Amino acid sequence: MRAFTLTRPDDWHLHLRDGALLRQVAPFSAAQFKRALVMPNLRPPLTRVEQALAYRARILTAVPKASGFEPYLSLYLTAATPVKEVAYASRFPEILGFKLYPAGATTHAEAGIERLESVYPLLEAMERHDLVLQIHGEVTDPEVDIFDREKIFIERELIPIIKRFPNLRIVLEHLTTQEGVEFVLSAPATLAATITAHHLLYNRNALFAGGLRPHHYCLPVPKREPHRQALLRAATSGNPKFFLGTDSAPHLRRDKEAACACAGCFTAPIALELYAEAFSQAGALDKLEAFASFHGADFYRLPRNRETVTLAPASWSVPEVYTGEGGEIVPLRAGETLGWRLIPNPYSDSSSSFSNSSNSSSRSGGSPS
Numbered sequence: 001m002r003a004f005t006l007t008r009p010d011d012w013h014l015h016l017r018d019g020a021l022l023r024q025v026a027p028f029s030a031a032q033f034k035r036a037l038v039m040p041n042l043r044p045p046l047t048r049v050e051q052a053l054a055y056r057a058r059i060l061t062a063v064p065k066a067s068g069f070e071p072y073l074s075l076y077l078t079a080a081t082p083v084k085e086v087a088y089a090s091r092f093p094e095i096l097g098f099k100l101y102p103a104g105a106t107t108h109a110e111a112g113i114e115r116l117e118s119v120y121p122l123l124e125a126m127e128r129h130d131l132v133l134q135i136h137g138e139v140t141d142p143e144v145d146i147f148d149r150e151k152i153f154i155e156r157e158l159i160p161i162i163k164r165f166p167n168l169r170i171v172l173e174h175l176t177t178q179e180g181v182e183f184v185l186s187a188p189a190t191l192a193a194t195i196t197a198h199h200l201l202y203n204r205n206a207l208f209a210g211g212l213r214p215h216h217y218c219l220p221v222p223k224r225e226p227h228r229q230a231l232l233r234a235a236t237s238g239n240p241k242f243f244l245g246t247d248s249a250p251h252l253r254r255d256k257e258a259a260c261a262c263a264g265c266f267t268a269p270i271a272l273e274l275y276a277e278a279f280s281q282a283g284a285l286d287k288l289e290a291f292a293s294f295h296g297a298d299f300y301r302l303p304r305n306r307e308t309v310t311l312a313p314a315s316w317s318v319p320e321v322y323t324g325e326g327g328e329i330v331p332l333r334a335g336e337t338l339g340w341r342l343i344p345n346p347y348s349d350s351s352s353s354f355s356n357s358s359n360s361s362s363r364s365g366g367s368p369s
Contacts, residue, residue: 003312008305009292011036013245021326026062028268030069045076074099079118090129097132127168151179176220178230194245197274214261236284243295253328276340314341
């Protein structure tokens with residue numbers, strides 16, 4: 001293996017939380033990515049333009065200015081969202097669309113949609129104003145097996161939406177199944193999908209290796225090995241319908257290591273390293289740049305980035321825990337060895353041009369590259 005340089009990537013699905021936790025985790029994403037689409041499932045959820053713009057301002061104060069990090073926002077779609085809010089949102093380039101959460105599908109999705117037909121007028125307005133619909137694609141019917149939720153959502157909900165709104169651009173977030181891959185490939189060019197690093201690297205066995213593994217628990221849950229292989233083929237295919245979205249979702253250690261663990265994998269500090277591992281294992285490192293840096297920007301009709309980043313082969317240990325203002329957060333792969341490292345990184349190299357001790361979180365357990 002040798003070091004390789006690629007256009008600075010973007011993260012088209014990211015959770016940054018708010019308050020102290022935001023200030024703790026946002027610098028990690030700013031160190032890895034130029035742009036990110038930040039999810040609106042806060043408490044309270046970001047359902048209005050003014051809320052989203054205020055949140056964006058808080059994000060910008062949480063990251064080093066020299067990073068050049070650009071946060072974009074999605075508004076939380078609810079049955080109570082006024083149609084006029086869609087037109088209003090379209091006036092702000094920082095807002096790329098609306099996020100559809102089926103009620104109860106994931107963290108802070110209590111305000112989500114119970115009947116998709118109730119938001120059809122909003123989808124019609126989004127189609128008219130060319131805003132993108134980001135979808136957490138799972139049904140929440142308790143009679144549906146949790147491993148089938150994505151497949152059933154596509155059959156019951158997504159197919160009718162695409163037929164009814166043929167010009168509505170849609171991103172099926174954090175794709176997890178072979179059926180999902182096949183549907184995206186067969187669907188019109190208005191449908192794309194993000195894929196996480198953890199779904200590329202792990203199947204559902206990772207949840208139970210040596211006991212219950214709460215830090216591998218996320219929603220949608222990882223599926224069987226054939227599904228992981230299908231995701232890996234899609235991500236490394238060069239098809240522009242598939243692009244990077246980490247779905248990095250930080251939770252405090254006490255909330256993950258609990259009787260009822262929160263869903264979400266914290267991957268922001270090592271996201272590009274994880275993707276490099278997955279693409280390297282597939283013998284497709286030459287396809288990583290397009291997946292990470294071009295396809296998402298093209299779908300969202302934004303210019304491609306001009307800066308570059310470098311990933312180098314390096315054996316180093318992921319910290320056991322990241323400790324900061326918000327508390328303790330355990331990353332995915334805590335204490336394990338990775339074979340790639342982003343260089344330079346302001347949280348491992350104090351000479352970096354945008355290292356900022358006032359914004360960075362202290363961390364333990366890491367070894368230098």
